[in-house]
Amino acid sequence: xxxxxxxxxxxxxxxxxxxxxxxxxxxxxxxxxxxxxxxxxxxxxxxxxxxxxxxxxxxxxxxxxxxxxxxxxxxxxxxxxxxxxxxxxxxxxxxxxxxxxxxxxxxxxxxxxxxxxxxxxxxxxxxxxxxxxxxxxxxxxxxxxxxxxxxxxxxxxxxxxxxxxxxxxxxxxxxxxxxxxxxxxxxxxxxxxxxxxx
Numbered sequence: 405x406x407x408x409x410x411x412x413x414x415x416x417x418x419x420x421x422x423x424x425x426x427x428x429x430x431x432x433x434x435x436x437x438x439x440x441x442x443x444x445x446x447x448x449x450x451x452x453x454x455x456x457x458x459x460x461x462x463x464x465x466x467x468x469x470x471x472x473x474x475x476x477x478x479x480x481x482x483x484x485x486x487x488x489x490x491x492x493x494x495x496x497x498x499x500x501x502x503x504x505x506x507x508x509x510x511x512x513x514x515x516x517x518x519x520x521x522x523x524x525x526x527x528x529x530x531x532x533x534x535x536x537x538x539x540x541x542x543x544x545x546x547x548x549x550x551x552x553x554x555x556x557x558x559x560x561x562x563x564x565x566x567x568x569x570x571x572x573x574x575x576x577x578x579x580x581x582x583x584x585x586x587x588x589x590x591x592x593x594x595x596x597x598x599x600x601x602x
Contacts, residue, residue, distance in 0.1 A: 551585025
């Protein structure tokens with residue numbers, strides 16, 4: 405799922421919000437780091453869903469907020485001239501932390517296949533690492549992939565909603581789908597790196 409192809413159009417729609425954030429003096433780094441506690445809330449909702457399934461409604465809300473913050477932080481940094489290396493560090497480390505906080509708790513749900521979920525999370529982190537390593541070696545930072553960050557958020561959100569509607573059995577396919585998608589994403593990004601770098 406390639407959100408980044410339509411990113412310019414999305415940012416045009418978010419222009420009024422960017423103006424308000426700029427006028428309010430909000431730091432781009434604050435937007436970047438806010439995704440981590442939001443992800444923790446979603447992960448906590450997953451963990452307690454066995455006793456309180458209705459709390460899973462927080463998962464798609466948190467996923468949407470995470471994507472929104474991801475769109476806004478870089479745009480605000482460019483708009484205000486507050487681009488610095490530490491911001492990129494916050495972005496990359498924060499993204500990995502948020503992924504683990506949101507996705508790994510599914511492994512603790514009895515109806516999910518824990519080892520497959522954890523392996524899928526690990527492969528997802530490796531896919532992100534491959535993209536960052538390609539950039540560090542002189543290539544471009546690839547955001548493409550069958551299950552890039554937006555895709556992972558959609559998979560988690562759809563599954564959470566399905567659990568509310570049909571019950572915990574809906575967690576069953578999550579691990580295999582996550583592993584398959586992140587595996588293909590890792591392969592795609594490795595190919596990009598090998599092709600781009602001399």
